[in-house]
Amino acid sequence: MSGPLRYITVTAPDGEIIGYAWGSADDTGWIHRAASSTDAFRAGIDWFGRIRDAHRRGLTPAGVLELFSHEPGVGPVTEAPDMAALEELARIVTPADDRRLVDQLVPAGHPAWTWLAEAYDALTDADREVAWDGDGTPDDGDRADRTDREAAHRAAADGGAAGGGAAGGEPSGDGTVRTPVPGPAPVYSEQVQRVLRALQDLGAVTEEYRWMGHPLPEVPSSGRLSPADAVRAATALVCGERFHPGLVGDALHSGLLDAVVLSLRAWHAESAADGVSSAPCGRAEDGSGRQAPAVPVPVPRAAGGAPRPPQAPVRCRYCGGSPAVDVSFRAHRGLLVLLGFRRMDGPMCRMCGLGVHRALTTHTLCWGWWSPLSLVLFGPLTLVRNLLAVQRVARLAEPGPGLLGRRFDPGLPVHRRPRAYVALIPLVWVVGLIVVAVCAGG
Ligand SMILES: [Zn+2]
Structure with missing residues (x-):
């Protein structure tokens, strides 16, 4: 498929990008992130089903993306120049993957x-x-008393001639597996x-x-x-x-x-x-009875686990640009008793970070006041956390060219967005209430 398409980025609760749901003029689909964890891959299969079902129920591709873009962990609807660009984005390998x-x-x-x-x-x-074994007949030897795990080891080492379980060999009575298709096999x-x-x-x-x-x-x-x-x-x-x-x-x-x-x-x-x-x-476990290494090896655990491999710079998860910094931005919506929270995690480059900050902060300024808890707690808390996060993003240099080539447009600053001034309504109301109370008391 060629031509521009729109997509949303789906992120797991732990911050790992699961994949991308896309919509063209007449179709929708899903792309797994190639280097994702097995958990994320499984979650992606669920997402693929949900996207497909929504489309089958009659929603347009644009409607599907719009619908799911409001779910937790899903980014805004974004445009990509073509499918190849989106596939390239899905091929990015992050330091976390390594x-x-x-x-x-x-x-x-x-x-x-x-x-x-x-x-x-x-x-x-x-x-x-x-050497190659011409007829592919595996050496049965003493395999009957091996464990399944060793059989699997052996299957891998024997090049499938002994029957790799994963390759679809049939289990036999003695717990080993036999290949359905004998052929020449390396020994x-x-x-x-x-x-x-x-x-x-x-x-x-x-x-x-x-x-x-x-x-x-x-x-x-x-x-x-x-x-x-x-x-x-x-x-x-x-x-x-x-x-x-x-x-x-x-x-x-x-x-x-x-x-x-x-x-x-x-x-x-x-x-x-x-x-x-x-x-x-x-x-550490040792089920084989073999000797542990003679040289004592120090194994105190450093905070944070494994040493980071020598690696590429941190890249923006949205556009692939660098430098980027690990930050999260939040949005809050309070409506009487209904509270909504949304969070978008980095790493983000300066441009994408500003774009996300401005969108989520404006949303909070507009919608973050209309329940009692929101007014006194969640609204202000969200704004403060975003302010702290945006300071880290604003310190970054302009990002180099993104691997995708497209990135968030930061757009207008928050103070030039009319919706942000909705926040004045609760403020005026509170001030008015205080004035009335003071005057009535006097
Ligand atoms: Zn970016």
């Missing part, structure tokens, strides 16, 4: 780090030469399989990264991936192997698997040296 992936890794003191180091260091040239050595198992034990293979639909990360010239990219690559390799047998073998040759392991080990060494762990100390 952090969430790194948080999946076990703490620095967990023995899985040692397992990975031992398994990787023991790899020989022979391990890197992957990875025990050492390679140990490396892959260690990556899983580390938490580097995680459902928090939806690897399908993303290209496999490439080996950078430095040979070093960010910890988040290492998790992405590990997940894509281990899970992708079930669907594309030989992926791990390719990664052994291209150096991607080495980059994953070495990057994770380097990051682990640094975070251990910094005395921070990537997860709460209490999470």
Whole structure:
């Protein structure tokens, strides 16, 4: 689809953008944010259903967006030049996305780090030469007494020939799974399989990264991936192997698997040296009876959790511009006993922040007085919080070009918006009441 369209940004209560609902002249739709968490992805599926249902019930696309734009966590209706621009916005990866992936890794003191180091260091040239099993018959061996989890490990390492559960293999009576389609399959050595198992034990293979639909990360010239990219690559390799047998073998040759392991080990060494762990100390578990690392690793937890990976500057969540700052703006509406609250979270650049501030503050000045609690508490509180937030935004430099190219138009200052002066009505009323009371008393 080409041509301009309108969209709303849907945000989860924790501040993560779930995705974007769009409306063109005659249709509506939903775009998941590509790097979102699994929780946000599930919430996005619900949103998609609600958008579609509203459209089916006869609302126009513009009406659908207008309707949902008043819900908590939903931004104002915004215009995008075309679908490609919106898709680009949905592809933005935030520092929080990186952090969430790194948080999946076990703490620095967990023995899985040692397992990975031992398994990787023991790899020989022979391990890197992957043979292919012509008829694809899996080696049944002693699998009957393995746990399901190990079977899944093995399935991944065997390249699906042993039947990856996720690939749709059928469970058999002994708890293992068999592939429905036998074919040529790579045979990875025990050492390679140990490396892959260690990556899983580390938490580097995680459902928090939806690897399908993303290209496999490439080996950078430095040979070093960010910890988040290492998790992405590990997940894509281990899970992708079930669907594309030989992926791990390719990664052994291209150096991607080495980059994953070495990057994770380097990051682990640094975070251990910094005395921070990537997860709460209490999470460490060792069900295998293997030895914990001989060297005691300090694992006091720093406030705020995992160290932030070396990262891009904070970007505005609405336009993608930078610099941006993490702020929230609020609006309040009080009508007798009905109270409405709305909140929009950052990060926001200067332009978008001013735009959001002016819109929500004007709304509050107009609607924030008409219930007793609003008059004495919520109205003034909302205005003060917005004032504090806008000071942080106003200090920012003008944002560079946004990745989307469009951003909020700050529009007129609040004092030039007639609706803001509705606030004078309760003020005059209160002052009038006081004057009457004083005069009557005198
Ligand atoms: Zn912006």
